[in-house]
Amino acid sequence: MMSMDKNSTSGMLYTKMFRNGEIARGLLHRLEDITKNIQDGAIPIMEVCGTHTVALFRSGIRNALPQAVKIISGPGCPVCVTPNELIDKSIAYAKNNEFILTTFGDMLRVPGSSTSLERVKANGGDIRIVYSAMDSLEIAKSNPDKRVVFFGIGFETTAPTVAAAIDAAKIQSIPNFAVISAHKIVPPALEALAGNPDLKLKGFICPGHVSVIIGSDAYLPIAENHHIPCVITGFEPTDLLHGILMTVEQVIEGKGEVSSQYSRVVSRTGNEKAKNLIKSVFADTDSIWRGIGNIPGSGLALREDFSKYNAEVIWPIEVEKTMENKACRCAQVLTGLITPNECPLFKKICTPESPVGACMVSSEGTCAAYYKYGDISQ
Ligand code: SF4
Structure with a gap:
């Protein structure tokens, strides 16, 4: 190649x-x-x-x-499908000065039930943007007196790197590093969408x-x-x-077949090494997707033998009542039931500078893409 x-x-x-x-x-x-x-x-x-x-x-x-x-x-878009419940949980860690919360940049602006990580950071919360889970591990090593929580989102592309960081933490016996795993698997979501009679x-x-x-x-x-x-x-x-x-x-x-236009890089069985890395640290679990709800087997939870690195297990934290913003129609946008143009807040109240929902935050979010590239007829 x-x-x-x-x-x-x-x-x-x-x-x-x-x-x-x-x-x-x-x-x-x-x-x-x-x-x-x-x-x-x-x-x-x-x-x-x-x-x-x-x-x-x-x-x-x-x-x-x-x-x-x-x-x-x-x-x-992993930022978009992460439910409020986990965003609120990451906010609860960030508000507690025993913790350093690390995550990817896009997550900071996603509105939770009552605030966002960005606002918590502005009010003094120790929140650090990282490019990988390994960066978080380094932060943990440099801050032994703090508990470092990595809020991990992403699909099968991101999960191997997070698995590698968790594995490294275990090998190096790092006691103050743990992960909130919001990682998701794509095929179960397709299964759910293919069976949705409203979408056809x-x-x-x-x-x-x-x-x-x-x-x-x-x-x-x-x-x-x-x-x-x-x-x-x-x-x-x-x-x-x-x-x-x-x-x-x-x-x-x-x-109704599987075919690949991208055969120059995609094989039938994929990357065995990456898949094995995921499997060694994570097990499939039910997972809630914003807009779709619970999809069986669509998430990745840390395996029992890695529970020392599961933030929700070792450092349980109280979370204020999680609420969805009823005015935001991300749920319907994410399932293709409406386009962002059909959301009454689109461009009027909800903009990339002042996002009301997750779909307007991420550069890969549908509402952000419609906002940036303009209206279309479909
Ligand atoms: S335009 Fe804003 S409020 Fe409307 S669905 Fe998209 S993110 Fe939600």
Whole structure:
């Protein structure tokens, strides 16, 4: 495979190849051709991943697609799907001066029931933005008199690095480091969405980076149970168009199969080393997704033998009553039941500078993407 370093000559050629206008136009013409006799909006396809949401807007593909194809944004933004209950818990740790709370930057601005980590930090809470769980471990080592809680969110792409940090903490016997695990697994969410009769989805554009870890075979039960195409897709413009075309072709041919547009990096079985790392530290557990509710087996909880690093077990903390903001319609946005334009607060009260809900906070959030890239007809 060519180098993926975008600054190298081969990297630039590689990137250019997947942004080639002629190839993109060809894919678009093919899509127009095969859907010309199909009713507007008759093929609703969900792109599950927040990176796809943004890439589809940024490339202008959403507006260029034929009317028959309706792209629906799904719950693939980890910041957005983390429920208030855990945000409130992280806030409770941050308010207590025995603790240092570490997490990714986007989490700071997500509104909890009554405040946000950002506001707690402004009021003196010791909250530190980190780029990885390993950074948190280093903070714990440098602050032996404090308890350091890493608020971990993310999908199968992030979980291996968190597992590695927890494993390192165990090996090094670090006593003052623990994790709130809000990590989630993608396939059970697709299973739940595919079975939602209100959505009537005809296909999934599956996340390329998550699929690198889990492999394409992970989607087989969903395709088989629901007879729905699951097409793993990359992130460049021609990747996206090709993935959408592959999905639409399957729909027209009455197929419901797993296929991969991103086979240059995704294998059938994925990254065994990363999967084993996840399995060694975490066990599948039921998990609550904002907007969807509890999805069986969709979360990652620390295994019993790592419970010394489970913040909720070793340092239980009282949390004020968790409430959802009833005015925010993130729940419906995340399940594709409405677009952000249909939320009465969108752009009026809720903006990236003053977000009311999580979907407006994250750079991968659907509301933030609609805000940044403008209104569209779908
Ligand atoms: S626009 Fe704001 S208030 Fe409305 S659903 Fe999105 S995040 Fe919630």
